[in-house]
Amino acid sequence: MSDRAAAIDVGTNTVLLLVAERREDGTFAPLVERAEITRLGRGVDRTGRLDPAAIRDTVTVVAAYAAEARALGAARIACVATSAARDAANSAEFFDAARDQAGLVPEVISGDEEARLVYASAWRDFGILPGAAPGPLAVVDVGGGSTEVTFGDGPLPRGRQSLQVGAVRLTERHVRADPLPPAEARALREAAAEAMRPLAPWRGVGAAPGARLVGVAGTVTTLSAVSQGIAQYDAGRVHGAALSLAEVERLYALLAGLTVAERARLPGMEPKRADVIVGGCAVVAESMRALGFDRLTVSDRGVRWGLLYDRADRG
Incomplete structure (x- = not known):
């Protein structure tokens, strides 16, 4: 049985996906790597809030990534969000949409x-x-x-x-x-x-x-x-x-x-x-x-x- 896992990195500018299979020596062989610029953080520095269109664009990509990872047999999907999600006052809107559409909630990690x-x-x-x-x-x-x-x-x-x-x-x-x-x-x-x-x-x-x-x-x-x-x-x-x-x-x-x-x-x-x-x-x-x-x-x-x-x- 293969041991496959996925990681999704939701950044201020880009959303990245990695789906990989674990080898016997503990290393991982990538199966799929993707990157899509959605600019979740556009305007956050000025307004302190995530733009609704940026939330929609980013969640669409996260949902597609999650679906692809599951189709490839990833037993685990780790998803984290960084600077924009840390800084925005309305990050909950993004998290709620990700849960509803992608079936996962990104974990906000510190710098x-x-x-x-x-x-x-x-x-x-x-x-x-x-x-x-x-x-x-x-x-x-x-x-x-x-x-x-x-x-x-x-x-x-x-x-x-x-x-x-x-x-x-x-x-x-x-x-x-x-x-x-x-x-x-x-x-x-x-x-x-x-x-x-x-x-x-x-x-x-x-x-x-x-x-x-x-x-x-x-x-x-x-x-x-x-x-x-x-x-x-x-x-x-x-x-x-x-x-x-x-x-x-x-x-x-x-x-x-x-x-x-x-x-x-x-x-x-x-x-x-x-x-x-x-x-x-x-x-x-x-x-x-x-x-x-x-x-x-x-x-x-x-x-x-x-x-x-x-x-x-x-x-």
Whole structure:
């Protein structure tokens, strides 16, 4: 009898699904992975409430994911919600609709818990690499509403920070024109740099022997895909790829100088992400500077993978 499980991650910008089958060695082989941008958190930073249309769009996707997971024989479906659901005053409307239409209620997780799950996923993939010098691992997960930063030198993190800045939040606060005027592009970077102040105690992490930085989530994977010019997204080419700070800076200048429509046509760009990618790129660049890294390793995995392993380990 197969041991199949599913994990659904409801983020501020994107809803992600993983259905996987557990192997005899305890690892999981993915059967299905999906991502759909529904932007549950649009407007939350300004209004403090989830938009009714965003709730409908997100619940429709969650219901479809749950149905697919059950059809594939997933005995367990873990579903979590992050920044937008944490911040909104009317999150209950979303939870009620998800229960009625999808037959499950997303569990709201804290920023710290989100960071722990992302770190667990990154450590399994990049914590100990053959032939690589051992050293600390830092993980940056750039979301729509928040950015989670985690640091450790083993399977459990030693430090965590949940920063109230993400691709959607930063864009809604600071982007008004299309394309961005130079002054607006500078203000966006300054706001991202200011949001990194809590990372000041970790400023020397990147200089430690063997230190590595892993970047997680849609902003980072999209930057990698655009950098490589991948016409159709290929996780095999993105997961484990490297992005230098110099390349991130080049991409920021490129993307900020284009209109949203022009960005959407770039090879590797997910069209629904084109309006917030400049804000996300600013967060990536400033987090690398704050931690002292000149390159990062791209991870195509995140909360959903950490959640799958976490719940499996609990039995």
